[in-house]
Amino acid sequence: MKALMSDESHHERELGGQLLASVSRSFYLTLKALPRELREPLSLAYLLARTADTIADTAAVPEDVRLECLHDYEALVQGNEMDHDRLALTIRTRFVSLQGDEAERRLMERFPDGIAWLRTMQGGSLNSIRNVLHHIIRGQILDIERFPGDGQVRALSTARELDEYTWLVAGCVGEFWTEMCITELPTSLDSTVSLGQMKTWGARLGKGLQLINILRDIGEDIQDGRCYLPNGLNGPAELEAEWSQWMLVCQEHLRSGLLYVQHVADAKLRYATSLPLLLGLKTVARMKSATWAQVQKGIKITRLDVAMILAEAALACRSPEALEKLYRKMEG
Template sequence: MSDETHHERELGGQLLASVSRSFYLTLKALPKELREPISLAYLLARTADTIADTALVSTTVRLDCLQSYRSLVRGSGDVQSLAATLISQFCTQQSDDAERRLMEKFADGIAWLRTMRPTPLAAIQNVLEHIIDGQMLDIRRFPADGRLRSLATPAELDEYTWLVAGCVGEFWTQLCATELPGALDPAIATAQMQDWGARMGKGLQLINILRDIGEDTRDGRCYLPCQPGEIQTEWSLWLQTCTEHLECGLRYVQHVNHTKLRYATALPLLLGIQTVAKMRTTPWDRILQGVKISRLDVASILAQAAIACRSPAALERLYRKLAQA
C-alpha cells in the first residue's frame, strides 16, 4: 500500500515533477517522513513564484495576490476569491502548461496545507512567509518600465538570497530535526547546521542569478550591486562568494547521518558545484546567453552520488572532482 496521502498523490506527482524539474530528483529521493512536507512547501513556493513572475499582470494585482496568499498561508482570508483571481487573470497568461495547471490547482494546494500536523505546518508557514516577502520585495525593486536597475548594496543581495533560498536551508534543517530524529549529526549544534544550510541555499540562489545574468539584465534586472559597466567584474566576485557558500553546503551534507537523506540533500549541491565549474570556464559572451549543465552531466552526477553518498569522505572527493570539471 502506498504511504502517500490523497493530496500528495493528486498534486505531488506529475504536477510537482513538471514544475520542479531537476529538484524533483531530490524530492523523490527524500525519506518518506520528509517527502510530503517538503514537496508541499516546494509546490506552494513555486505557486508564489509564478504569481510574482507573471509580468503581463499588473504590479498592483500581483502584489495584492501575494499579500492575500501570505495571509492564507497563516489561515486567514478567502481561498476561493484568490483562486478565482488566479484562474481569471493568471492562467491565460501562462505560456507553460505546468504553470497554468499550478494556478488552477491553487485551492487544492491550500487544502493540502490545512492537513499538515502542527509542527511541519508551522515550519512551512514560516518559510513561505519569507519567500513571499522576497518575491514582493523583488517586484517593488524592479518595476517593468524598460530601465535597467541594480541592487544598491551587497547587503541587499545577501538579504534577497536569504529570503528566497537561504531560509529554505533553515526550514530543511528544522524539519529534519523534528520529523526524522537522529538524521543529523548530534555532535553539531542545530544552529550551526541551520547556518550551513542557509549558506547552501544562498549559494544555490546565487547560481541562478549568475547563470541568468544576461536574461535578467535584458529584462531590466541586475541583482548584482554595481553599475552597468562593472557587471563582469562584479559577477566574478560573486561567483567566488557563491563558491564559499557551497563549501558550507558541503559541510552541511557531510553531517547528515541518514544515508538516503544525505543523497537527497547532496544532489542540488553537486549539480550546483558542477554548474559553478562550468561558469568559471565559460567565456563572458556565452555566459550572457545562459549556462546550464547537460542532461548527460545530470545523469552522471546521479549515478556517482548514489555511491559517493555512502560516506562523508567519498562525498567530498566527488564534490572536489566536480568543482574542477
C-alpha cells in the first residue's frame, strides 16, 4: 500500500529520474528496467541508502560528526521526527559544500525531499525499506569505527567480519529485493522455490557484488587506510594470496546469484535483476585477466562492455537456460 498517486508521482518524478540516475550510475539501468510496481520502492530505498553512504564517505567532516549524523538519520528513517531539523541543518551547513561530485552535492541538498518521499510509503513497503536501511546504516557506522582515517592503515581481523560487512551493506539488499517482489508483484518469483531459498540466493548475490567493489578497489582503499581483506597487511605476497582467495568466494556468491535470477518468473524483472549480476561478472572477468599491478590500480568495465551486456541480456533472459549459457560464456 502507498499514499496518494499524486504524491507518489511527484516524488518519483522529482527524485527518481535525473537525480537518481546521476548517483546510481550503472544500477540505474536496473532500476529503470524494473516493472512499474517495484520501481518506486526500490528506487526510494536506493536513494536513501546513497544519502547515508555520502554522509559516511565525506571524510572532510570529522568522524564524530558523521557518526552522529548516521545515528540521527537512522532514527529519522525509523520514524523518529525529533532529529529532523538538527540533521537537516547539519547536512546543509557541514556536508553540501564539501561534495566534489556535483551529483552528490545535489543529493545532499535534496535530503529533506528524500525523507518526504519516504513518508508517502505505507504498510509492508515502508517496513521493508526501514529494515534494509537499518542494516545498511549499521554497516556504514561499523566502517567508520573500524577505519577512523587517522593515517594508520588497518585491516579487518577475520573472515567473519568481512562476511558480516558484505551482508550489512549489500547482502541484506538481496533479501529486501525478494521481500519487495513478493509484496508488490506476488507472481514474479518461481513458486516451486521457497521464499527462504530465494532470500539466501539473493543475499549471496548482494555479498558477491560488494566483494567485487572491495576486490576492484583494493589499491585505492589501502591508500585511504582501509583493507577489508583479513591478513591483507601481512605483506605483498599475503595480500595477493588473500585477494585471490576472496575472488573465489566472490565467484561462488555470483553463481548463487545466477540461480536467483533463473528463478525469477517475471520476464521484465528477470532482465532487470540480471544486469547487476552480468555487469559484476564482466568486472570479475576483467580482474582475472589483469596483472596484479593492474588490479592495484583499479579495474573498470567500459561503456562498450555495458552496451553489449544490455543487448545480450535482453536475449538471454528469455529463458533460464539461455541465461545460464550467457553466464558460462562470460565466466570463461
